Amino acid sequence: MFKTIVVHVDDSPLFDARLQAAAWLANAHEAHLVGCATTGMSWPAYALLTGSMAVTPIDEFESLRVLARGSLARFAERAGQLGVQSLEQRLVEDENRDALLLQARYADLVVTGQDAGDAATVRGLPQYLAMHGVRPVLVVPPAYAGAPIADTVVIGWDGSMQALRAIGGAMPILTRARDVRLALVNPDLQSGLHGEEPGADMALFLARHGVRVEVLGERTLASTGDALLGIVRASGAGLLVAGAFGHSRYREIVLGGVTRVLLDRAPVPVLVAH
Structure with missing residues (x-):
């Protein structure tokens, strides 16, 4: 079970979507x-940055604290409305990525929002947390409005270490799900990772944990990311579980990759791990 969940709080108008997902899981x-x-x-970094300017750094930095406290107050009020029984407000005087990486060490799951391009969004935050963090990351799209996350779950299974870690991180959800689809896209291209019957060993592993799982093999000319999103839509899934950045960073940047497609375009929350 998840016992501690960290959600990234900011003043973005898209914050409510990720809070609803975090609250749903916290309640469940x-x-x-x-x-x-x-x-x-951090305060030292801010003082260094503004030390040569005609401002009083401590007063200016206090305004950043005030803004963060206001966001936390709205978080607490909204989380209470969503029925969360145990919650905590935590203000960290640091850069967003480093602060969340530190908090993730003492949690089971980190919840953040999909990159949306608005001024309040920290660009690349989900990818950074997945690449450098020690916990799975739940990335919530702006359109999420509180739908059940654990009714139907799709797992993108390619035999990789990253996918294994994502499955392990998602296990508290998978064991509660009504229906889990283990989706393999063009598994013949990765036969060395799947064994004689692609998906069979992982399905048996999940079944022994009490997961109600069905293997879905998809052979397609579409990209893996697009194929997985198609399976998500067709199955009416509320969650997608996938490994993050299974290829080199160079290939991901230059050619694009499954992770970028899923984190940028998934219509449902995506749980990723690296």
Whole structure:
């Protein structure tokens, strides 16, 4: 079970979507929900940046604290409305990525929002947390409005270490799900990772944990990311579980990749791990 969940708190108009997902999971697992807001940089860094300017750094930095406290107050009020019984407000005087990486060490799951391009969004935050963090990351799209996450779940299974870690991180959800689809896209291209019957060994592993799982093999000319999103839509899934950045960073940047497609375009929350 998830017992501690950290959600990234900011003043973005898209924050409510990720809070609804975090609250849904906190309620389902009777977990403690930690709202983490940041000043955007540490006090020493801010003092160094503004020391040569005609401002009083401490007064200016206090305004960042005030903004973060306001976001946390809204988090606490909204989380209470969503029925969360155990919650905590945490203000960290640091850059967003470093602050959330630190908080993730003491949680089971980190919840953040999909990159949306608005001024309040920290670009690349989900990818950074997945690449450098020690916990799975739940990335919530702006359109999420509180639908059940654990009714139907799609797992993108390619035999990789990243996918294994994502499955392990998602296990508290998978064991509660009504229906889990283990989706393999063009598994013949990765036969060395799947054994004689692609998906069979992982399905048996999941079944032994009490997961109600069905293997879905998809042979397609579409990209793996697009194929997985198609399976998600066709199955009416509320969650997609996938490994993050299974290829080199160079290939991901230059050619694009499954991770980028899923994190940028998935219509449902995506749980990823690296």
